[in-house]
Amino acid sequence: MKDIDTIKDLVDYTRLLYDRHLVHAEGGNTSIRIGNDVWITRTGAVLGRVTESDFTRLSLSGDVIAGEKPSKEFPMHLSFYKARPDVKAVIHIHPTYSIAYSTLLAEPCLDAVPAYSSALYRRAGQVPMIAYYPVGSKELHQAIEKLTPYFYSILMRQHGLTVATNNLSDALGIVEEIEQCCHIALLTNQKGYPITSEEKIEIDKLQGRSWPKSLN
Numbered sequence: 001m002k003d004i005d006t007i008k009d010l011v012d013y014t015r016l017l018y019d020r021h022l023v024h025a026e027g028g029n030t031s032i033r034i035g036n037d038v039w040i041t042r043t044g045a046v047l048g049r050v051t052e053s054d055f056t057r058l059s060l061s062g063d064v065i066a067g068e069k070p071s072k073e074f075p076m077h078l079s080f081y082k083a084r085p086d087v088k089a090v091i092h093i094h095p096t097y098s099i100a101y102s103t104l105l106a107e108p109c110l111d112a113v114p115a116y117s118s119a120l121y122r123r124a125g126q127v128p129m130i131a132y133y134p135v136g137s138k139e140l141h142q143a144i145e146k147l148t149p150y151f152y153s154i155l156m157r158q159h160g161l162t163v164a165t166n167n168l169s170d171a172l173g174i175v176e177e178i179e180q181c182c183h184i185a186l187l188t189n190q191k192g193y194p195i196t197s198e199e200k201i202e203i204d205k206l207q208g209r210s211w212p213k214s215l216n
């Protein structure tokens, strides 16, 4: 697997999200970071049909270097890139089962998605959920910003899912694992047993990672 994604890879993976029925119409946005610049879908881009000209080049401070007006959700992407230098790709989409599952959870929490498979937990780790905020709002971006130093994947109530990692291939894999676990939660009426906390601790130990128990 390649270490560095190109703009062409970004086009290919963005279309792939549509092909795999993970996005509908204009719902979602994708980006990669190369050096200190970020390429992100322009506002109104249709993900299933994007070309290289649908991506806007931004500085990490959010200034447009080249291209059209970026997606209004660009601050979410930048907050991951700024908080985590290892993050090189961010996928934000509105997948059906993740949204459906999020509506069943009343409160924001730091461990929202049940790990029905060790593959999910190995790849995605712990996935928190934020409350519902209007798309593009300052409150939404602040809620995301609070979590980006600690998590790579965030479920957004009644909105969607954002996954940040070091390449597009892994980001897509994590998106699919989370979407599958949310689907399983719905299929089992949330009565299925996830993997045990001992197994999670073992996986976290092997991965050398930890999760905050609370955030203030």
Ligand SMILES: [Zn+2]
Pocket: 027, 028, 073, 092, 093, 094, 135, 159, 160
């Ligand atoms: Zn969105």
